Amino acid sequence: MEDKKNSDIQRGRLENISNVEIMTDERWKAIINNDATYNNKFFYGVETTGIFCKPSCKSRAPKKENVRIFLTAEQALNRNFRPCKRCKPTNENLPDNEWITLVTEYIDKNFTEKLNLESLGAIAHGSPFHLHRTFKKIKGITPTEYTQHVRLNAARKYLIETDKSITDISICVGIPNSTYFITLFKNKFGHTPIQYRKLHRLMDKEEE
Numbered sequence: 001m002e003d004k005k006n007s008d009i010q011r012g013r014l015e016n017i018s019n020v021e022i023m024t025d026e027r028w029k030a031i032i033n034n035d036a037t038y039n040n041k042f043f044y045g046v047e048t049t050g051i052f053c054k055p056s057c058k059s060r061a062p063k064k065e066n067v068r069i070f071l072t073a074e075q076a077l078n079r080n081f082r083p084c085k086r087c088k089p090t091n092e093n094l095p096d097n098e099w100i101t102l103v104t105e106y107i108d109k110n111f112t113e114k115l116n117l118e119s120l121g122a123i124a125h126g127s128p129f130h131l132h133r134t135f136k137k138i139k140g141i142t143p144t145e146y147t148q149h150v151r152l153n154a155a156r157k158y159l160i161e162t163d164k165s166i167t168d169i170s171i172c173v174g175i176p177n178s179t180y181f182i183t184l185f186k187n188k189f190g191h192t193p194i195q196y197r198k199l200h201r202l203m204d205k206e207e208e
């Protein structure tokens, strides 16, 4: 009797599994095989990028631990995921400015990592060329320039607020070649990182 009850519960679970927002082996297989027969049965979002897709999406396979399952596109939108530009899970085009916001947010959070046009394109589900062109149209600068801008501003903060060495700072902000870092910094702010730190500390002293 008890066994029958248990197996009923188990069967119930299996039958209902397609109505629950969880990752199953079946769904994971559908994602990595870009299986279109699962389209509209579920959607998946990737935590690290904030993008959600149809199972058939041909974008780079995500890391399983970063994937969230949704049963409807609305659920994904309600959780602040944005529709993928490539597979269009809401069947509408993602407006360019929203797409670029997504990319800038990603850069803001991940500028310490290795980023280039190729990897950003893959992350944002678009071709590097299209990303470059659209980014420039919306922001007036290229994704590479934007990334540098974020990195150098972070460096400026480290110079003012910490005693980290220039080499450490260059690594911390994602420009591990410190000679190149110093050149970029000087071009942007008119002083080398060392000069910048000294000047800033001098100004602080005068204010006291």
Ligand SMILES: [Zn+2]
Pocket: 052, 053, 054, 057, 058, 059, 084, 085, 086, 087, 088, 125
């Ligand atoms: Zn997609």
